[in-house]
Amino acid sequence: MTLAAVTFLIAFVVILGGYWLFVVYPEAREKTSIIKKLKGLRSQVVALGLTKPEERLSHIPAFNALLSGRGGHDGHLKRMLVEAGLTMTVGVLILLSFALGVSVAVVSWIALHSAALSVVLGLVASVIPYRVVHFKRAKRLRLFEEQFPEAIDLISRALRAGHAFTTGLGMVADEMAKPVGEEFRRLYDEQNFGMSLPEAMRSFAKRIPVLDAKFFVTAVLTQREAGGNLSEVLDNLASVMRERFKLKRQVQVASAHGRLSAWILSGLPPALALVLFILSPKFMSPLWNDPWGVQLLLLAGTLHLLGTFIISRLVRIEY
Numbered sequence: 107m108t109l110a111a112v113t114f115l116i117a118f119v120v121i122l123g124g125y126w127l128f129v130v131y132p133e134a135r136e137k138t139s140i141i142k143k144l145k146g147l148r149s150q151v152v153a154l155g156l157t158k159p160e161e162r163l164s165h166i167p168a169f170n171a172l173l174s175g176r177g178g179h180d181g182h183l184k185r186m187l188v189e190a191g192l193t194m195t196v197g198v199l200i201l202l203s204f205a206l207g208v209s210v211a212v213v214s215w216i217a218l219h220s221a222a223l224s225v226v227l228g229l230v231a232s233v234i235p236y237r238v239v240h241f242k243r244a245k246r247l248r249l250f251e252e253q254f255p256e257a258i259d260l261i262s263r264a265l266r267a268g269h270a271f272t273t274g275l276g277m278v279a280d281e282m283a284k285p286v287g288e289e290f291r292r293l294y295d296e297q298n299f300g301m302s303l304p305e306a307m308r309s310f311a312k313r314i315p316v317l318d319a320k321f322f323v324t325a326v327l328t329q330r331e332a333g334g335n336l337s338e339v340l341d342n343l344a345s346v347m348r349e350r351f352k353l354k355r356q357v358q359v360a361s362a363h364g365r366l367s368a369w370i371l372s373g374l375p376p377a378l379a380l381v382l383f384i385l386s387p388k389f390m391s392p393l394w395n396d397p398w399g400v401q402l403l404l405l406a407g408t409l410h411l412l413g414t415f416i417i418s419r420l421v422r423i424e425y
Contacts, residue, residue, distance in 0.1 A: 188313065190243035191285055199235055207232030218394045226404060246285050247316055252351070253286040254318050258344040265337040271326070272297060289314060304330070318347050357423050364421040372414040375406075 183196045211228025218224065257278045264274035272294065279291035289310065297306040304327055311323040325343055329336045383390045393399040 186239055186243055189247065189315065190239050191246050191288075192239065192242065199239065203232045203235045206234060220394045220400050222400055222404060223394055226407065247314070250285050250289070250314060251316055251318060251347075253282060254316070254322075255344040255347040255351075257282055257286050257290065258322065258340050258347070262337045262340040262344070265340070271336065272303070318343075318350075321346075361421055361423055368414075368417040368421045371417060372410075375410055 183199060187194060187196065187199065207228040210231035211224045214224035214227045215221065260278050260281065261271070261274035264277055265271065269277075275290055275294040275297075279287055279294045281287070282290065292313075293306055293310045296309065297303045301309075307323045307326060311320050321343060322340075325339050326336070329339055379390070393403045
């Protein structure tokens with residue numbers, strides 16, 4: 107039994123060793139060689155700009171890993187930056203907000219010697235970068251809505267002239283200004299480099315959270331499935347967009363008085379406080395030197411923000 111067991115063990119080791127030496131090892135070596143070649147080719151292609159580099163939330167590796175693991179909230183910030191047409195990363199936005207908040211809090215503490223007021227001012231300052239991004243996003247989307255009917259008309263004229271739909275997309279990308287031109291350039295390049303047109307159109311609708319863009323994508327995809335005269339559909343769509351803009355202008359004129367009153371009511375208390383501070387600092391100093399003054403100042407600021415929010419909701423008319 108001992109001799110048989112030793113013989114079996116030797117045979118097993120020889121067979122296993124031979125399998126590893128002649129099968130596993132050559133395959134692993136070849137796989138490693140292929141991976142090295144692919145990595146070298148990828149670095150060359152990225153260096154030439156032929157492929158899109160991996161999108162990062164921050165250029166700091168540890169911070170990028172932290173943001174990538176959080177998911178939802180950072181995905182919303184990334185989408186806001188894309189819709190605003192900004193090239194900064196989510197990490198830059200967060201660090202800028204943090205640095206601004208800390209700086210304002212420190213300066214407020216040095217000037218006012220009030221911890222509670224310094225914290226509040228720091229928190230308010232930290233929100234400023236997000237509001238700037240939100241403002242740029244809204245401005246870019248409004249400009250897109252204004253330019254979009256012209257882009258639809260250009261595609262419609264290209265179709266009536268006998269060109270393909272994708273050719274019309276390329277014409278819009280070449281002839282229209284930003285932001286419509288750059289968005290149609292991306293749409294044209296995506297379908298031109300291998301993405302199917304329906305998928306590229308849906309990606310276009312996701313990037314542009316505008317109702318007219320969704321109408322456009324729905325009309326094109328419906329026509330591709332059911333057939334019909336696409337140029338006529340686009341003409342009608344452009345006409346509907348212009349009518350919506352006419353209604354929007356009428357709403358803005360009708361609500362101008364309310365919006366002006368909202369701006370005056372919201373800006374008057376801070377402006378008056380600033381003027382009193384400049385003219386008579388001693389008169390305003392109890393607001394941050396006295397504990398009761400600090401509490402009253404925080405209460406007044408909270409009520410002012412609440413009132414501003416309520417007024418902004420009242421004068422915002424959905425059309």
